Amino acid sequence: MEGPRFKPGERVRVRAEDRPGHIRTPFYVRGKTGWIERVYGDFLNPESLAYGKDGLPEKTLYLVGFDQKEVWGQYLAGSQDKLFVDIYDHWLEPA
Amino acid sequence: MSMDRSDVHHAADTGEDHPHPKHELGYYAKRIYAxxxxxIExxxxxxxxxxxxIDYQEARSPANGAQLVARAWADPAFKKRLIDDPKATCAEMGIDATSINEFVVLENTERVRHLVVCTLCSCYPRPILGRPPDWYKSLNYRSRAVNDPRGVMREFGQELPDEVExxxxxxxADMRYxxxxxxxxxxxxxxxxxLAKLVTRDSMIGVVDPLAPQ
Amino acid sequence: MARRHHDMGGLPAGPVDQTEHALSDWEILADAVNQALGEKKIKRTDEMRRAREDMDSELYRSLSYYERWIASMETILTEKKILTREEIDRKVAAFEKKWGEP
Known part of the structure; x- marks a missing residue:
């Protein structure tokens, strides 16, 4: 595996994709823009493991940060509040 | 969470001496015995x-987490190790966290509070805190924690000023927080x-701060 | 984009019920059998999650936590041909006879 595609601080957009079956990217965050908070490393792909397959190739897992106001049209109080989601590489694109 | 082990062991063999007659068990409850x-057959x-x-889960409880937190409060070098390498630091305290893929410790400060949820499922740091509470697994918590964390915290008795992030x-994923x-x-x-007595389970999930000293 | 029944972050919902219930024996058993199957690498949590996500939506919402676990365990064990539904049905019928189902 080459090094991680994104570095901490880089802006990323979550793919607004719809695919059938087991996926680990919540609906509410798809299509939203945030930043790479942390690179967790490479992990077996749960979207393959869920079907009894080997989970290979491994996918880089990132901790992605979002401003609450970016994720929800309406978010009450706490203008600096943030939301962090663990997202695998193949769900992210540069923003 | 008490549990009569002999009952689990023999539950499928005998329906006597049990407070809830076996025929009153629901559809899925019967199926797990089957x-x-x-x-086994x-x-x-x-x-x-x-x-x-069963024994492993019974030995897990929020007391494990409270022990880690109290040590971290008392010893800054321990706190640093706990944040930098949580699994190794758990082992140092005799807490077996090896079954967790990755374990991440989120440090609250005067300015910042963290709240943990699993919206898709009910992932929880079981080796540290034991089985999750019912409310953590509830559909309402899973729905609301992400877009109404302040409302959820308020229900648990915690009101934070807007300046606190x-x-x-x-x-x-496979990270446990x-x-x-x-x-x-x-x-x-x-x-x-x-100190450990002030550290509640809910304070390690993040819905409230720890107890105040008496 | 479609939202599936398990993917509920941000949906409108009522207050969080903080009542705890003491686990019944069958719930503790479901928990332990699930963990034991995981330890033996017979199934993975990812597979169990997939099975719960593919359940009928009405059923997903109406079942309790450990009922969902049992339903997904049965799906995965039958899919892997370790058990059959008929075997489980027969065993349950035998229990009901022994336990005195009215």
């Missing part, structure tokens, strides 16, 4: 395998054992 018996797992898991973590709560004021000079 699944258990078939798996076929040699897939043994009764010992099952008992070992709330960071919600949705644990969608433990909140390291903020040490309460007025606890200077308290022993680790005294």
């Amino acid at each position: 699944i258990r018996d078939l798996l 076929k040699g897939v797992i043994t009764q010992d395998d099952i008992q070992r898991q 709330i960071r919600v973590h949705d644990s969608t 433990l909140v390291l709560p903020l040490r309460p004021r007025g606890t200077e000079g308290m022993s680790e054992a005294e």
Whole structure:
């Protein structure tokens, strides 16, 4: 595996994709823009493991940060509040 | 969470001496006894395998987490190690966290509070805190924690000013999160054992701060 | 984009019920059998999650936590041909006879 595609601080957009079956990217965050908070490393792909397959190739897992106001049209109080989601590489694109 | 082990062991064999007659069990409850018996008959797992898991879970409780938190409050070098390498630091305290893929400690400060949820499922740091509470697994918590964390915290009795930043973590992957709560004021000079009593399960999930000293 | 029944982050919902219930024996058993199957690498949590996500939506919402676990365990064990539904049905019928189902 080459090094991680994104570095901490880089802006990323979550793919607004719809695919059938087991996926680990919540609906509410798809299509939203945030930043790479942390690179967790490479992990077996749960979207393959869920079907009894080997989970290979491994996918880089990132901790992605979002401003609450970016994720929800309406978010009450706490203008600096943030939301962090663990997202695998193949769900992210540069923003 | 008390549990009569002999009952689990023999539950499929005898319906007597049980407070809830077996015929009143629901559809799925009956099926787990059937699944258990078939798996043992076929040699897939043994009764010992099952008992070992029951014993393991019974030995896990928020007291493990409270011990970690109290030590971190009392010892800055320990706190640093706990944040930098949580699994190794757990082992140092005799807490077996090896079954977790990755373990992340989120440190609360005066300015920042963390809240943990698993919107897709109910992932929880079981080796540290034991089985999750019912509310953590509830559909209402899973729905609301991400977009209404302040409302959820208010229901648990915690009102935070707008200047305090709330960071919600949705644990969608293999990371397991433990909140390291903020040490309460007025606890200077308290022993680790005294400090640990202030650390509630809910404060390590992040819905509330720890208890105040009496 | 479609939202599936398990993917509920941000949906409108009522207050969080903080009542705890003491686990019944069958729930503790479901928990332990699930963990034991995981330890033996017979199934993975990812597979169990997939099975719960593919359940009928009405059923997903109406079942309790450990009922969902049992339903997904049965799906995965039958899919892997370790058990059959008929075997489980027969075993349950035998229990009901023994336990005195009215």
